[in-house]
Amino acid sequence: MGVDIQVEHLNAWFGKTRAVQDITLKMSANHATAIIGPSGCGKSTFVRCINRMHETVPEARVSGQIRIGDLNVYNGTSATQVRRRIGMVFQKPNPFPTMSIYDNVAAGLKLNGFRDRRQLDEIVERSLTMAALWHEVKDALRKQSGASLSGGQQQRLCIARALAVEPQVLLMDEPCSALDPISTSKIEELIFQLKQRYTIVIVTHNMQQASRVAEYTGFFLLGNLIEFDKTEKIFTNPSDKRTEDYITGRFG
Amino acid sequence: MSRAMTLKASQADLSVSLWRRAIDLLATFAAGSAVVLVLLPLGAVFGYLVYKGIGSLNWAFLSQTPKPVGEAGGGMANAIAGSALILGIASVIGVPVGIGAGVYLAEYGRNRLGDLIRFTADVLNGVPSIVIGIVAYGIVVLRQRHFSALAGGVALAIMMIPTITRATEEMVLLVPTAVREAAYGLGVSRWRTTISITLRTAMSGVITGVMLAFARVAGETAPLLFTAFGNTYWNWNMNQPTAALPLQIFVYAISPFDEWHRQAWAGALVLIVLIVVSVSAVRLVAGRGMLKGSS
Ligand SMILES: Nc1ncnc2c1ncn2[C@@H]1O[C@H](COP(=O)(O)OP(=O)(O)OP(=O)(O)O)[C@@H](O)[C@H]1O
Numbered sequence: 001m002g003v004d005i006q007v008e009h010l011n012a013w014f015g016k017t018r019a020v021q022d023i024t025l026k027m028s029a030n031h032a033t034a035i036i037g038p039s040g041c042g043k044s045t046f047v048r049c050i051n052r053m054h055e056t057v058p059e060a061r062v063s064g065q066i067r068i069g070d071l072n073v074y075n076g077t078s079a080t081q082v083r084r085r086i087g088m089v090f091q092k093p094n095p096f097p098t099m100s101i102y103d104n105v106a107a108g109l110k111l112n113g114f115r116d117r118r119q120l121d122e123i124v125e126r127s128l129t130m131a132a133l134w135h136e137v138k139d140a141l142r143k144q145s146g147a148s149l150s151g152g153q154q155q156r157l158c159i160a161r162a163l164a165v166e167p168q169v170l171l172m173d174e175p176c177s178a179l180d181p182i183s184t185s186k187i188e189e190l191i192f193q194l195k196q197r198y199t200i201v202i203v204t205h206n207m208q209q210a211s212r213v214a215e216y217t218g219f220f221l222l223g224n225l226i227e228f229d230k231t232e233k234i235f236t237n238p239s240d241k242r243t244e245d246y247i248t249g250r251f252g
Numbered sequence: 253m254s255r256a257m258t259l260k261a262s263q264a265d266l267s268v269s270l271w272r273r274a275i276d277l278l279a280t281f282a283a284g285s286a287v288v289l290v291l292l293p294l295g296a297v298f299g300y301l302v303y304k305g306i307g308s309l310n311w312a313f314l315s316q317t318p319k320p321v322g323e324a325g326g327g328m329a330n331a332i333a334g335s336a337l338i339l340g341i342a343s344v345i346g347v348p349v350g351i352g353a354g355v356y357l358a359e360y361g362r363n364r365l366g367d368l369i370r371f372t373a374d375v376l377n378g379v380p381s382i383v384i385g386i387v388a389y390g391i392v393v394l395r396q397r398h399f400s401a402l403a404g405g406v407a408l409a410i411m412m413i414p415t416i417t418r419a420t421e422e423m424v425l426l427v428p429t430a431v432r433e434a435a436y437g438l439g440v441s442r443w444r445t446t447i448s449i450t451l452r453t454a455m456s457g458v459i460t461g462v463m464l465a466f467a468r469v470a471g472e473t474a475p476l477l478f479t480a481f482g483n484t485y486w487n488w489n490m491n492q493p494t495a496a497l498p499l500q501i502f503v504y505a506i507s508p509f510d511e512w513h514r515q516a517w518a519g520a521l522v523l524i525v526l527i528v529v530s531v532s533a534v535r536l537v538a539g540r541g542m543l544k545g546s547s
């Protein structure tokens with residue numbers, strides 16, 4: 001089941017520049033929250049703070065609090081522990097290039113010491129099915145490398161890989177930006193189904209996409225959260241002038 | 253108006269395309285000649301070795317130990333085995349150390365210690381092989397009080413390490429950050445990611461580096477002169493003086509006997525063939541696990 005994500009006074013730095021400034025918001029369980037805003041406003045940085053990926057960048061730093069259910073992300077736990085609970089899908093598909101399709105999906109479990117082959121088979125099939133990729137790859141699972149798939153298939157493979165470890169939260173950073181409309185709509189459908197089990201955070205440049213898949217939307221500008229509300233409200237009747245300017249295409 | 257102009261335009265097109273084809277032809281020719289120029293020395297060396305060596309190459313040469321001076325026949329079987337032993341020892345020491353150091357440099361080496369290791373490796377790469385032989389003499393032979401295959405293996409390992417280290421570092425650095433992040437995102441720890449994801453992704457390049465280092469030291473003579481020393485008999489004990497193909501070739505080549513000269517040529521041919529065969533075998537085995545579509 002999904003869990004709430006509670007963010008309090010989150011700041012993130014790259015060296016001396018602060019890319020995310022004092023963000024406080026709550027993303028609720030079993031819903032999708034969209035993060036929108038112009039390029040460079042800190043959306044990716046914000047999302048990468050949630051699973052402590054930000055700190056892998058040299059010189060990067062974080063302050064503030066994030067709670068995922070009862071887990072305090074930045075206090076009393078390790079980054080690997082946090083990341084096992086949170087799946088992440090990146091903007092550019094990044095399958096493990098030397099691994100087969102099967103091994104890509106099983107990687108998270110295998111590398112963390114899971115060995116039961118029968119169960120692995122089941123999990124791989126289930127994850128690929130959830131990611132709407134099973135039928136396209138089931139005959140080439142062990143023969144073909146993850147890198148040999150098309151871009152859209154690779155992205156769904158990455159989603160399957162994230163789902164295989166059964167996270168509680170799924171972070172998606174512009175998962176469709178490199179995809180054609182058909183793959184995009186497949187992934188959107190997928191998000192719709194995944195919501196029943198996960199808490200989803202999705203960064204997107206596509207406002208239609210935000211309004212199609214997300215119940216809540218946050219608008220970022222220059223590292224600040226300008227407005228956070230029901231998606232419908234943000235797109236029809238925003239309370240901040242800057243949000244309105246952005247969604248009507250007056251800047252950004 | 254239009255007719256004359258289109259005519260002119262198409263004439264211009266034609267001359268452009270002729271010009272392009274000429275350039276294309278020229279470039280193809282230049283590249284082709286470069287290939288020939290590269291292959292020529294290689295072919296010449298190999299052809300000459302075959303020409304000089306094939307005559308003395310027979311089953312006895314591959315299965316017998318050297319005969320005393322004056323007696324005809326005999327072979328270099330013990331030297332072939334000795335080379336295998338010394339190279340085995342060198343690889344067992346040099347490959348893990350080299351790969352380990354390379355991975356360290358690429359993943360954790362952005363500091364003073366990393367710079368120091370890089371500098372050391374580059375200097376070591378430029379040290380004459382005879383000097384490395386002296387070092388191995390100092391650290392192994394003097395301690396054991398006699399020459400040994402182990403000492404030869406250590407000398408060759410020291411020569412392999414810098415090549416493998418820098419090749420591994422380069423190959424690991426080529427692995428995109430996105431691949432590492434994918435592993436981190438699954439909750440895989442940093443060291444596990446380094447070994448099971450990053451190094452694995454870079455593996456085919458790393459193997460190429462290892463084979464390059466292997467082929468380079470396989471023909472080394474100088475570092476073996478006062479380490480492995482040579483032996484006219486069979487030896488499988490790594491603590492005893494051991495024959496090696498390059499040593500045997502060297503000794504036979506500077507001898508005053510025609511029979512030994514011919515055997516030296518045969519030995520050189522065998523050495524080259526063995527290097528080519530072992531490098532190809534490793535590539536074949538490493539390539540077999542390769543999947544469709546992986547690079
Ligand atoms: N590795 C880095 N080192 C230094 N600064 C960085 C780094 N990555 C991002 N930044 C800076 O942090 C700010 C926020 O970047 P971020 O990637 O979060 O933007 P974004 O909203 O995701 O943009 P986009 O929509 O283009 O993906 C930008 O000003 C960027 O220049």
Ligand SMILES: [Mg+2]
Nearest residue numbers: 043044045173
């Ligand atoms: Mg981004």
